[in-house]
Amino acid sequence: MIAVLALAAAPLAADARDDAKKQVEFGISVAQRGLWREAIYRWERATQIDPTYAAAHNNLAIAYEHEGDLMKARAAYEKALELEPGNALIKQNYELFKEINDRTTR
Amino acid sequence: MIARRVSLLASVAAVLVMIACTNSFEIPIETPIRPKLDVAAFQRVLVAGFIAGGTEDVDGNLETTRLLRSQLRTKSELRVIDSDVLPLQEVATEGRNGDSAGGAATTPPPIKEQKDLEAYEHVFANVEYWKRIGEEYQMPLIVTGTVLFTPLQRNQIVQREQEVYDSFGRRRVVPVRTYQERKGFSLDGRFIFIDGRSGATLHSESFNEQILYNANQTTPALSSYFELMDRLIPSFLSTLSSQKIKGTRILLQ
Numbered sequence: 020m021i022a023v024l025a026l027a028a029a030p031l032a033a034d035a036r037d038d039a040k041k042q043v044e045f046g047i048s049v050a051q052r053g054l055w056r057e058a059i060y061r062w063e064r065a066t067q068i069d070p071t072y073a074a075a076h077n078n079l080a081i082a083y084e085h086e087g088d089l090m091k092a093r094a095a096y097e098k099a100l101e102l103e104p105g106n107a108l109i110k111q112n113y114e115l116f117k118e119i120n121d122r123t124t125r
Numbered sequence: 126m127i128a129r130r131v132s133l134l135a136s137v138a139a140v141l142v143m144i145a146c147t148n149s150f151e152i153p154i155e156t157p158i159r160p161k162l163d164v165a166a167f168q169r170v171l172v173a174g175f176i177a178g179g180t181e182d183v184d185g186n187l188e189t190t191r192l193l194r195s196q197l198r199t200k201s202e203l204r205v206i207d208s209d210v211l212p213l214q215e216v217a218t219e220g221r222n223g224d225s226a227g228g229a230a231t232t233p234p235p236i237k238e239q240k241d242l243e244a245y246e247h248v249f250a251n252v253e254y255w256k257r258i259g260e261e262y263q264m265p266l267i268v269t270g271t272v273l274f275t276p277l278q279r280n281q282i283v284q285r286e287q288e289v290y291d292s293f294g295r296r297r298v299v300p301v302r303t304y305q306e307r308k309g310f311s312l313d314g315r316f317i318f319i320d321g322r323s324g325a326t327l328h329s330e331s332f333n334e335q336i337l338y339n340a341n342q343t344t345p346a347l348s349s350y351f352e353l354m355d356r357l358i359p360s361f362l363s364t365l366s367s368q369k370i371k372g373t374r375i376l377l378q
């Protein structure tokens with residue numbers, strides 16, 4: 020029974036990731052045009068659709084950072100790293116964020 | 126600090142390689158930093174002067190006052206008041222001796238180390254004095270504090286790589302531990318922000334920065350002072366005015 024449920028859930032998860040990926044891609048295209056609020060909306064949607072999508076959390080963190088919301092940015096980076104602890108690109112973004120954040124709290 | 130920067134540079138290089146191999150996009154961002162202090166009530170700022178000590182090669186009071194004024198002129202919306210730098214060390218000495226009414230001037234003892242500063246710290250809590258200065262300059266935000274710029278010497282064992290050639294002429298790189306003498310400077314102190322209307326301290330922040338060079342390198346004290354102050358300026362400015370820090374990040378797909 021559990022195996023059947025697991026098999027049935029797999030395509031659902033894949034669908035969620037596909038939907039979330041569309042939101043992430045659209046978010047990237049609008050962020051590149053400077054529309055950061057729209058990008059935030061898209062990436063927040065992506066994290067709601069698929070909360071395990073590290074890239075969406077990473078992008079959301081960058082957008083929060085750009086908006087000056089450093090508390091939310093930290094939480095989003097930490098979530099992204101929790102999901103993908105070995106991702107060097109996320110780590111790199113987080114290190115750069117921490118440098119700025121440290122300056123404000125010094 | 127240097128080790129942290131080197132490791133950051135190394136990871137940037139690794140990341141650049143990764144970017145080429147993954148679905149990622151480099152994007153410029155500007156992070157706005159809100160000021161730590163609400164200065165909406167002030168139109169002017171008076172960098173009054175500092176209680177300074179350490180090496181005699183740099184006048185910490187004069188240089189710090191001049192540097193902060195020039196930074197505030199270009200990077201803050203407050204109008205910077207041009208005035209003579211206050212001789213705070215003398216003011217503190219007079220205040221302590223109770224001869225501020227015009228008694229014989231007492232030469233304050235030199236400030237060589239951190240504990241020497243303690244004898245003067247009481248001047249920052251002298252609400253009446255700062256209120257009087259505030260009235261004189263039309264109720265500005267007053268910036269003052271302490272600056273201690275001292276020479277530093279550190280001897281340590283460092284590991285470096287050395288090329289060696291064996292009897293067949295083959296090159297090898299081996300780690301060699303050597304004793305190294307390093308010299309430099311330390312900049313310690315505190316920026317204090319005082320309300321010129323009430324004389325009360327609004328905010329204060331301490332700092333400590335150090336710089337070390339190889340012992341055979343000759344760097345003028347003033348250059349080192351500016352190099353160290355350069356590290357403190359962003360934090361100082363972010364106390365008074367919002368800043369935008371430019372950088373790049375990697376968006377992922």
